[in-house]
Amino acid sequence: MNEQIKALCCEYDIKFTTARFSILMVLKKASQPMNYEQIKEKMDSAMDKATFYRNIALFEEAGMVHKFEGDDRKWYFELSGKTHAHFICEQCHRIICMDVDFGEVEGEVKSIVLKGICKACQS
Amino acid sequence: MNEQIKALCCEYDIKFTTARFSILMVLKKASQPMNYEQIKEKMDSAMDKATFYRNIALFEEAGMVHKFEGDDRKWYFELSGKTHAHFICEQCHRIICMDVDFGEVEGEVKSIVLKGICKACQS
DNA sequence: TATTTTATGCAACTTAGTCGCAAAGGAGAT
DNA sequence: ATCTCCTTTGCGACTAAGTTGCATAAAATA
Structure with a gap:
């Protein structure tokens, strides 16, 4: 796992640090997009909010991580992969990943969020 | 216009007040989803934040108004109509309305937001 | 008109995320 | 190894959209 994450950093030209490792470790294991609190809980060692968000911003700019806003006004993060949509239930607040395609549209789509019940x- | 808005309130079983009239007036004229600041600017008389958000929440619950979050972490509002998607550009922050369809999906979709360039x- | 209910405005609050700054950590040069 | 420079981290203060409590004003009901 350690090596995989190093490779990931290398691929995106991002220096490998312990903080970055902690974040990516959690994201790699995750089966769902996660917000800061959820990620923090899963981390072995504590990490400051600022450090977290700064690194996430870095990942995002590099295209390694992808974010969207949940129903609770929090950012949810996941490792980039096949572009897919997220359905957010306004009642149970669950996030459901789903494949979706609607041909080519306005420009380059990076995130698709559906809300409803x-x-x-x-x- | 006045009568149209009264009718709208009536249709959704919402009592007609001056504050509600001001908000709906702006939304009815709008060609784009708008946030609180934008709506406030377009209003003839000043209105408190709290009043605005409380009434918007009411409209939303009734299904008369529909909201989504822009790229700037602000809520954007528009009168409910044909369900359509909003493309938000992460660079110029413009909101582009677009028709979209991807068959029936998970539950009842109320809002569709695409982000990208x-x-x-x-x- | 009196009474009750609802809507409004003000001000204080909440909270995810951001920013400035000083200290810690790492890479390279001497 | 030590020094220097640059990057990263952590702390604390800050930001600002949106929310909440409460007192007043307006409207509905009797």
């Missing part, structure tokens, strides 16, 4: 909450 | 900024 999920199937589970509807019934 | 618009055509104008790409070239």
Whole structure:
């Protein structure tokens, strides 16, 4: 895992540091987009908010990480991969990843967020 | 116009007040989703933040108004209509309304926000 | 008109995220 | 190894959109 993360940093031309390692470690293990608090909880060692956000901004600029805003006004982060949509339920606040395609549209799409009421909450 | 807005309130079972009239007047004239500041500027008389947000929340619950978050962490509001997507350019921050369809998906979709770089900024 | 309910305005508050700055850590030169 | 320079980290103060409590004003009801 350690090596994979180093490789990831290398690929995106980002210097490897312990703080960055901690963040990427959590994101790599994650099966869902996560916000700062959630990531912090999963980290082995504490990390300052400022450090976290600065590094996340770096990852994002490099295109390594992708973010979007949840229903709770918090940023959610995930490692970049195949572009997919996130459905956010306004009732249970769950985030559901889903594949979606609507041909080519206005420019380059980086994030797709749908909000509404999920199937589970509807019934 | 006055009558149209009264009718709108009536339709959604919302009591007609001057504050509500001011907000709806601006939204009805708008050709774009607008945030609190923008709406406030366009209003004839001043209105308190709290009053604005409370009424907007009311409209939203009733399904009369629809909101989403822009690239600047501000809420943007518009009168409900045909469900459409908003493309937000991360560079010029413009909001572009667009029709989009991707069949039926997870539950009931209320808002669709795409982020990325618009055509104008790409070239 | 009196009473109750609802809407408004003000001010204080909340909180995710940001910024300035000083200290710690690392890479390269001597 | 030590010195220097540059980057990264952590702390604390700050920002600002939106929220909440409470007192007043307006409207509905009796």
